[in-house]
Amino acid sequence: MLISQRSMPNQKPLNIQPKRILVITLRYLGDTLLVTPLISSLKQAYPDAEIDVLLPASNAGMLEGNPDIHRLLPVTGKLGGLAFGKLLLSLFRRYDLAISTQAGDRPTLCAAITGKTGIGFVPDDATKAWWKKVLLNRWLVFGADYDHAVLENLRFCKLLGIAPCYRLTPPQSSTPIPSITNPYAVLHIMPQWRYKQWHADGWRELVAFLGRQDLQIVLTGSGNPAELDALRELQQRLPSDVINLAGQLSLGQLSALIGKARLFVGPDTGITHLAAATGTLTFALFGPTDPEKWAPWPYGYSENKTPFPSRGSGQVHNVYLLQGQTEQNCLPCQLEGCDRNRNSHSACLDQLSGARVIDVIAQALQAKPPVTSG
Template identity: 45%
Template sequence: MDSRGIIRSNRILVIAMRFLGDVLLTTALIRSIRLAYPQAQVDVLVFGNTAAMLEGNPDIDRIVTTPNKPHWTDYCKLLLNLFRHYDLAVTTQTGDRPFLYALLAAPVRVGVVPAKNATGWWKRFFMQRWTEFDDVNTHTVLQHLKLADLLAIPRSYELVPPQIGAAGRLAERFEFVTANSGYAVLHPHPQWTYKRWTVAGWVEIGHYLNSLGFTVVLSGGPAEEEVAYVADIAAKLPPGTVNLAGQVSLAELAYIIGHAELFIGPDTGITHMAAATGVAVITLYGPTNPVKWAPWPKGYRRNSNPFQKVGCQCINNINLIQGEGGCVPCHLEGCDRHRQSRSRCLDELLPERIKTAVRQLLVND
């Protein structure tokens, strides 16, 4: 360390082994590190199925991947790849696997540890600097940026969505990207059922946007269930609706969303990505706590949570609509307490509330 307490590092590993949206929310920390250490090698360790969220990220030198459920041979390869290859390891999670990888990767470790009343207190002993994990009252981006504070480097509050190099080819594949008429992107399928709105609601909003002159573009991932779900909605919308489910990469989708007039989506990683592009976002939240997990507004640069726990709110490019009921947000996984259960707060959310938000955006434009 130098006289200011800054950790001097030529090789830095950032560990972010969670879902797509979580990986995106680490990019503000990664940018902070890159700006503070412009000559360093900055690598990021993620699950293989989330690496696409970092495509084209200019702050990263190398993406290291590991399977979600590795075989023992995968562990061996990864450990050989990591062992003392770095001067500094920064882990954004409290789990045992990220902690073990940080321990093996570098002699200096900075990370997030469980609260004192939780298991894992022993991890503090092996961390040179640490901060406690707050799952309720601190937005995830701000939680990550506490690690920048521990490194004594300036914070960057900017998220970096995935990026493509050749946008022209995308325009050749999809005429709506460069057409004079504007388009709106709907992303109706979150990974977990308890975060879903109704098919009828999405269909009604699609028809409404079409009546306003927008080309309606549906996005979705390549999983069989998701493709079928989006296709069912597309079949109920007017001719000219574009169904992109399973047809574009994450970086291509980020480009498409970033050039849309409007994006509407639930609590999912794609909505976080849309927010990072700067497009106007309407997002539908039910059980999830917005203080912790609301999309990070583009251009928001304050060390305070953008959103409060209760109520519909609009911050910069994010219009957050909260579901119905006095129990919202309950912080639970649906009314039946598991990820594949429905959430009544979202099932009872009326399309008219989304239409009102659309009208307000159009007036403000």
Template identity: 40%
Template sequence: MNHRDDDFKRILVICTRQIGDVLLTTPLIHAARQRWPAARIDVLGFAGTLGMLEGNPDIGERIEVEPGSGWWRSLALIRRLWRRYDLALITQRSDRAHLYGWVAARVRAGLVPGNASLGWWKRLLLDHAAVVNGEDTHVVMEKFGLLDPWIEQRPRNVSVTPPAGAALPADLDAALRPRAVVVHVPSMWRYKQWPLPHYRELIAGLLADGLQVVMTGGKEASDREQVAAMRDLGAEPELVDASGRLSLAQLTTLLGRACLYIGPDTSITHLAAACELPVITLFGPTNPQLWGPWPQGASAAQPYAVRTSERTQRAGRVILLQGPNDCVPCSRAGCENHLNSRSDCLQGISPQRVLAHARSVLSPVKD
């Protein structure tokens, strides 16, 4: 079906996943803005995730839905959305996302799995089904398939739009030095967690090099506990604990003033890459071809291999490190395939290796 001539006035982008997924939807949103410059583009997502869109000039309203809320609790939202939009762009393959799209818009484009027997009913609800294989196409790129009926050519160069910056807390602003290194210690799930002893050795090495280290993390107790395990390595202002204190907009400001970011496979690593500072990221079971941090302004092509013989990949200002294991990446939830599993491949990324890359990145600006 070709809708190339349709002049949509109201567009809804549906992204009901985590904050990193929301951030990586911004290239699609920007492409939609370029195609329909006069349209109102709203975004629907889970409560607590849409802060990644703060100050985004391409977006009108941010509509929040509580994760896990049943359809009975969603009746008010359904009434509010009912055929309010001309076009829905459904960026997730979940049942809920597709049902919201059907409720909201008269024309719908959505992502569907390559296996036609999976989610067959979703295809029946769509005017355009963008088939994804989930194997070797980066999630940033797969979303552009939603616009194929309406654009002649996909963007040649692609950037992610970070939140607009916000002022830092006064004490952090005063303490921050020009050559600060931001280290993000926590991971939401253990199978993505680089070992805490490794972080301790890395941070100790950075401090010994005379660098200021600012540690980031969320407000959750687990995040605070993991960052707290590093505090005895130094005192402020050399070692600063900013965990649980910053909004996503404030993180944008912090990252914009740092000289290097080091972190795991997590949403803040994607944000750091979008802020265009050098990034060193530690990848374990996750396939970087799908989820590697997008290098700003990169050509619309796959920036990563599944792995390289050196287990080190460079894309723009991003250095992606993988473990030495032959099974990397397995695309499972760690060695035991559950959220609290160990990941031997992450254990195999030594602190000395990460520190060597950090020194290489920072060497041109050493005093």
């Protein structure tokens, strides 16, 4: 759906020149990266402004080294009511412009209280949205028919009367990464939740294929103990020369590692979004999640329309999206697995064969490599 179709009739562009801006993003790791085009748009329009970002402390690494950001305001854990109130009081009207990139209660309150001008999303539900419309100076409806997350965030550009910037900015680190002399492929096997996992047999087949292409295999992952244990168990069934760097790199280092790789393969996770942003050849394995809304944003893609449709696999620039397979023709269901919980399996990923993934990667390796961000 086009942005203009969902703009509210009373939403005239704001005529402001803010010197201090706060961007509020309080959800997941991938959401943090997907807000960077909006941040770049703000810096492009207001080059002298200081842009701060309020975000969970666990996501701060995704914005490491971002040249458009003045300061990060990390929030540790879920604040209780008193602590949240103290945070709002400490930031009261400190910003000329505050933008909430989520329609939740807390992000809305943050935008309304910290900004002399506060704008944000409101839900497409009059019973939940009325008070948010009252508090915010301007607002955009975030409905069930929402577009790709990057494009949704860039809707604020029209509200501000500024030009959009479609480029994602991956994190950067000055800390060196481990030296890998041979051409290598990065595999990010473990997503945060079970329902996004591809099966172990597929990963083993893929590792064997990439080894035959003379590519060193490098495994990455978070420092979560359960994920590390699962990855070590899988590694025992892989060739002994596989390098496992899970839990050992910052997000800035991981960005540099992926940026120098021949290719990256990963599931529907924030790290796959990061891989796409580096310009490296990226293969994203998608199951229940709708690609039209959440596919990795291809490097160099700058159109005001979602890069991938809801159904089917395909390639846009450096990103190859491989959608799972299911006999029920139920993709994308946008549910948390077949059992409707995050620890559930997803039949569509269980039925995505290693042969199919290998075939797509083999064809891509024969083609001219994409131009990366360097």
